[in-house]
Amino acid sequence: MGILNVTPDSFSDGGEYLALNAALSQAANMANSGADIIDIGGESTRPGASAVTVEEELQRVIPVVEAIHKNINVIISVDTSKPEVMEAAVNAGAGLINDVRALQEDGAMAMAALLDVPVSLMHMQGQPRTMQESPDYEDVTDDVIRFLRGRIADCELAGIPRSNLLIDPGFGFGKRLEHNYKLLRDLHGFKSLDLPLLVGISRKSMVGAVLDDAPVGDRVWGSVGAAVVAVERGADIVRVHDVKETREALLGAGLLREQSA
Template sequence: MGVVNVTPDSFSDGGRLQGVEGAVSYALALDRAGADILDIGGESTRPGAAPVSAEAELGRVLPVLHTLRPLTPRRISVDTCKPEVARAAVEAGADIWNDVTALGAPGAADLAAELGCEVMLMHMQGEPRTMQAAPQYEDVLAEVCEFLEARAATALTAGVAREKIWLDPGIGFGKTVAHNLALLAGLERIVALGFPVLLGASRKRFIAAVGAGGQLASDRLGGSLAAALAGARAGVAAVRVHDVAETVQALEVQAVIAAGGGFSPAR
């Protein structure tokens, strides 16, 4: 999953994509680099981020969707917690609703069932403005698993088809460095819940606390690749990344090694 932020304030690349043409061009570059899903977001969920109105979010997302949809066969997801934005995005051609609140808004689960789209349910302790103030868990892995199971059950009860539901442990969303590392180490337990898992660890701040350097988000490629490879080994279904070409290369090499190393180069 390649990240296409059409926001002025996202933690890694906010404001970098100028206008609809710039966002679409960037999304198509991620497509060519090997992205299977293009994730378009119009509201930053970085720590401390202020919410934006549905009108503002729609004004950022819809023009990109309308232009991009005819240009690529790739699945497109919309990264939003607002039901009205999700409805408009799916009507404009989005295939997936990627929701950091796990369909927590009133009526969201019923709407997901009505739309018939895939839904990605993420765990977040608190909300973006305050989630990193003092996150606390007795057992982060157990609590995240319990939450995700409960939200999946809510979606199923509302009528969302089981095969349409994804889970996301929410790396960096209301978690300390230790919490993030515990979740990464325990990914197999989340995969064992029986739903496809999305892992979004790309360029997250915990990388700078663990590895050398990385004070700038753009300098966290090595740690991002390590997390993506750990996710692949644990069986996650997708990784949400900023550096698509590099991640595709790393995953391909790991897959060959895991298969025993046999490889015949194409000629």
């Protein structure tokens, strides 16, 4: 899964792909480099980021979804928690909803059930603006698995078939460094939920912290290494900025499972 942020303030590539031509060119580059999925986000969820209105998110995301759907043979994911954006994006050609709030916003679960497309449920402790202030767990792996199990049950009760669900432990979302690396070590445990596992570690602070606080642009190979470990430990999808490098590393490690878009 290639990351395409159409935002001015995302932590890694904020502002680079706000223009439609730039976004389409980057999507094509990632698809040509081996991405099966392009994940389009119109609202930054980095710690401290400003909230975005429905109207602004729609203006950022929908033209990009339409252009990619028309021009590139790739699965389109929309990274949103807003039911209005989910509906418009799926109508424009998106085939996957990637929700960091696990369909907990008002109307999101009902909309996902209505749209009948795959949905990724992510764990986050707190909210993006304040989630890193004081994250706390009894046992982070057990707590996250318990949360996801509950959300899966709620989705099924709401009419979302289990076959439409994916899970994401939410690396960096309300977790300290030690929490993130415990989740990575324990990743096999999430297979007990018997659903496809999505992992997003690319260029995050957990990578920078073990590289002498390397700036975001210098976290490529640390991120690639983390992606290889994640796949070896059970990840079915890795959400990455650096598609070509990650794909080559997975091929070299004999871990790439080719999928047809």
